[in-house]
Amino acid sequence: MNHRIFKIDNEPCIVHYPFRPNGFAVLILGDVNHYVDEQSSFWLQQETRRSIISELMDKGYIVFYSNLYGANWASEKAVSLTQRLYHYVKRREIINEKVHVLAEGMGGLLIEKLLPVMGHQMRSVVLLSPCVSLYEHFSQEKEQKFFYKKLKKEITLAYGVEEAHCEEMINKKIISGDRLKAAETPIYTIQSINTSRYKNQFPLIKDIYIERNDKDLPGEIYIILPEKRYKTSLKVVSYYAQHEEL
Secondary structure, three states: OOEEEEEEOOEEEEEEOOOOOOOOEEEEEOOOOOOEOOOOEHHHHOHHHHHHHHHHHHOOOEEEEEOOOOOOOOOHHHHHHHHHHHHHHHHHOOOOOOEEEEEEOOHHHHHHHHHHHHHHHEEEEEEEOOOOOHHHHHHHHOOOHHHHHHHHHHHHHHHOOOHHHHHHHHHHOOOOOHHHHHOOOOEEEEEEOOOOOOOOOHHHHHHHHHHHHHOOOOEEEEEEOHHHHHHHHHHHHHHHHOOOOO
């Protein structure tokens, strides 16, 4: 794959270049372990994600994303870096200024925070088994001591708070999909039925779409079975293609 790796704020970022560009770009917001380093990225190394990038590039999309400080949990730093990355790519590449967004897992939390500041620059959004509530995820992990301690440490590092104030900070930042319920941006969710990391999120996701449907806002949920996972890339590309009127 033809790609370029560079740094913004010392964080590795990557741009993938298609052979025949179609003028549109896709911003990826990855999950907690979706790294970018100076040689490669999780999305290049993992088979399912690589197939998504391949399908997007075959259709002519420029694809770009960043390491975003690793386990950022939608910190203000990660929101700011995402905006900087978008403007960097827009200045240097020939793309339509309204980009598609693909967010997986933790990336769903970033979408929630980016909508007020970047919603007008988003053409459409696809969510892959997203986390839409840090509060719910934090509550879920309390049931598993090892994962709870790990998550707590990640959040304190991401937000620069003391561990003793971590839960208080999370309680103050409860949004739980409120902006996703109201956004006019088309939002399509591909939800795996066997996800375990964010198993408590699906009732919230259903509530988001009930409210979006009541408001006649564009979007839908697609439930995907493990044996149909290969369809993910086709679903993503198909949804983006529906929202490309200039």
